[in-house]
Amino acid sequence: MADLQSRDADALTARPDALGAKGFAILRGAASGATIARVASDLSPHFEATPFCQGGFYGTRTKRFGRLLSRSDAVAELVLQREVLALAERVLSPWCDTIQLNLGQAIEIHPGALPQFPHRDQDMWRGVTGEVEYLVNVIWPLTPFTRANGATLIWPGTHGAAALESEMVGEPVVAECEPGDAIVFLGSTLHGAGGNVTTAARRAIIVSYCLGWLKPYENQWLAYPPEVARRFPPELAALVGYRQHRPNLGNFEGQCPSILLGDAVPDHIAAIDALRPDQEAMLADYVDAQLAGGETARAGS
Template identity: 30%
Template sequence: MALSHFPPTAEPAEVSNHLRDFGYAIVDDVADAATMDRLQAEAMPYIEASDAGRDEYDGRFTRRTGALVARCPTARKLVMDPVVVGVVSHFLSHVSAVQLHLTQIISVEPGETRQKLHRDEMAFDFFPFGADYHVQANTMWALTDFTADNGATHILAGSSGLSDEESFQLPDAQAEMRRGSVLFYDGKVLHGAGANTSAGVRRGVNITYAVGWVRQEENQYLACPPEIARTLDDDLLRMMGYTQGAFALGYVGDQTDPLAALRGGTAKAKTIGSVAQFNENAREFVTDIDDLEESG
């Protein structure tokens, strides 16, 4: 089974809708070779210093290298790439704020075995989010070509809303793509790294986004120290979490805006989301409680 690919000129909504329907989407040739060359050069000292995985799930021949915003200036460009941000914003448009969830280069070395299929939402303490509620949108940038031989990601397309038993009846496909292309996949779809039977390393840049009200997998405030964060532009900082994640979530001290606090200011945090909608939800909640008490 071949997976669907989109050109970099595709409308974000078209890519997002495919992601919603099938749990994945591949957009080809989003970044040029020069960008990927710079990122690899910036990251290589950290990749070489990264340990291999602890077990078969992590990959005994797989290195995971994080803190990319602080370590690799070029990674900041990927985090805020207009194609990616457009798709992610549309896919997660049901929430007030979207935040950066993690940044990581995954290096799958020769001899690595196939990873167990899994759903990334399990990171949230296995909380049973509803089938129609998406809490994250993931990207995997091809830092090298992704091929069947070097371990391109396996995807069970359409498994997002199904049980494991139902999902395993679906055809398995690998996300083969050229360097500079991006695989989008949601937090519910069954997927996993492939076995690397080639003679080369397969490298992917895993940049994941989540709804603003959950805890980030990679702690962006420590992964990127304040002295570096203060040098970054406001849009990137807001994506990293220097904003309110929802109504009344994430202010500092006396309701100071987190971005202002980082910069040394005292501006009040702005309301995120609709106050009217918040009040309406609160009224409905109270009404529901009253109805329960009357019926009880």
């Protein structure tokens, strides 16, 4: 397996073009040490209390849990990190009106964990492959990522159209990095957690963003019901589902679900169009034609 001194090391930089060229990039120092320390401290008791996963994919020597925005206020700083969010929006915006949070999940890989099955996260949806990017993943290490303790393995250049290939090509890069760094990779990029041959667990959280019209991995409205989401800033509330995706997707009684975050929700509300510009233009032409036809009919009567 390649490491950071390999010929693929240029992909492990903060340059945004690395994401398109290699399918991944590492943003060095993307979060402050103070933020990571707060997240790590807040989540530590949850790691301790969470049982091991069941099943070969999740890993029987691995712990996982979600609802991170409810467990640590500092997680919001990572979800809304400007550079990461801009990358996600740039990648996904060609295929959607707005993006959404796909999941926030904490992962702890314990000693003895085997390497994870190499996979592409986009395969959770049965959509067209090789043409559309469905999500962008971000791994935020809470402990150092090393070859020995299960750092994420990433196969460079396996994204996009290359996802149509049935066999793995080349050796994976070991994404060794430090807390505060962000490992960003496309949903079409082949990857998997490494095995942990040390005596200590490695911890991280995953934040991922997907197309706004997809069903996300984590049911955001159950994870963050209105009584929880009301304390989120508007941008964060929108990311977890309190925003319509045109045309009219994810509405509540025909309106943007952000209405649920107000002080009072009327028992009866009017449905309001939320259409794409092309649909609004077609609708305007249709209405104009109908009105013109009515005027002609009245003139002839």
